[in-house]
Amino acid sequence: MHPEEPGRPTPADGRGAGSGLPGCYRHPERETGVGCTRCGRPVCPECMVPAAVGFQCPDCVHGTAAREERARQRPRTSAGALLALGDGALVTKVLIGINLAVFLLTQYLAPEWQLRLGMVSWASAPNLPGRGGVAQGPTEWYRLVTAMFVHAGLLHIATNMFSLWVLGPQLERVLGRLRFLALYLLSGLAGNAFAYLLVGGEMFTVGASGAIFGLLGATAVLFKATRTPMQPVIALLVVNLVLSFALHGNGPAGSNTINIDWRAHVGGLVMGAAVAIGMFYAPRERRNLVQGLAVAGGVAVVLLMLLVGTARLPG
Structure with missing residues (x-):
């Protein structure tokens, strides 16, 4: 190309001039x-x-x-959970759905499943040979979980599900789904294990009340940690305690007694508060470790109550 010849312009479509690339x-x-x-x-x-x-x-x-x-940089709650962007009450709704489904099954479709799923235990009960239920050993410990979803009547399940709907969403949003579910299940397990520890040989109790009282204990810890007025949670606690003793009974399996055990309420309340302290007051730099230890410690306490309760049984 002659030095004075103008250069070829670059095509407007951005393609190079030589190779067509x-x-x-x-x-x-x-x-x-x-x-x-x-x-x-x-x-x-x-x-x-x-x-x-x-x-x-x-x-x-x-x-x-x-x-x-x-x-x-997505915001986290005081317990380390990511701030919920959508429905912050998914686990709460699922738990309510499971409770209602089991209630329909055990009350109306197959009442015999109350005995199969309830917190049943006997060691030397009249007309019942040997040990049975939870007293029989680890193969029957599933009852500590299943009994949390069995209820003794409409008032029983209505009270528990109302309390779960009031307490659950707030705790679930602060703790996150996994922490909230761990707290709920541990509280229910501890309540049933504590009832077994004290009663042991002849019992039949049902209900999610231990888990609900665990949520009450956790809510009290949350309100304390955030300096929120505690009057609402105290009022709900009093109502539930009154109903606990008003409807109390721990008759043997197959009896007509309404079997709602205050011992399960106390065990769940203490466990829920203890685990919540570990979750809400864990130092930020070691939050996961401390929260994991709180859950593991709760599981260890449940196992200890089961072992001691079984060892105390006659025979």
Whole structure:
């Protein structure tokens, strides 16, 4: 080309002048055969950012980094749970649904399942040979869980489900789903294990009240930690305690007694408060460790109560 001959202009579509390859989306005059693996735009060597596979353009890299940074900076609650963006009461609703389904089964469709799922135990009961139920050993310990979903009547389940709906969503949003579920189950397990420890040889109790009282204890700890007025939770606690003793009974399996055991309420209340202290007051730098130890300690206490309760049985 003659020195005074004007140069050929770069095509307006961003393609390079010589080989027909596309031009870099940031430097159209630079031809390149490499495209961003994320968005597909052509990138020159200066704009190539190595990725796990191929290269990415700076815009995609910066956008990904920004999204990751926003995820890291997503607000957390005082217990370390990510702030709920959607429904913060999913576990609460699932628990209520399971309780209602089991209630319909055991009350109306197959009443015999009350005995199969309830907290049944005997060691030397009249007309019942040997040991049975929880007293029989680990193969029957499933009852500590299943009994939490069996209820003795409409008033019983209505009271428990109302309390769960009042207490559950707030705790679930603060603790997160897994911590909340662990707290609920541990409280119910501890309540049933404490009832077994004290009564042991001849009992038949049912209900989610131990778990509900655990939520009451946890709510009291939450209110204390956040300096929230505690009058509402105290009022709910008093109502539940009154109903506990008004409807109390621990007759043997198959009796007509309404079997709601205050011992399960006390055990659940203490466990819920203790686990909540570990969750809400855990230091931030060791939060997961302390919270894990609180849950593990609760499981150990439940196992200890079961072993001691069984060892105290006659025969």
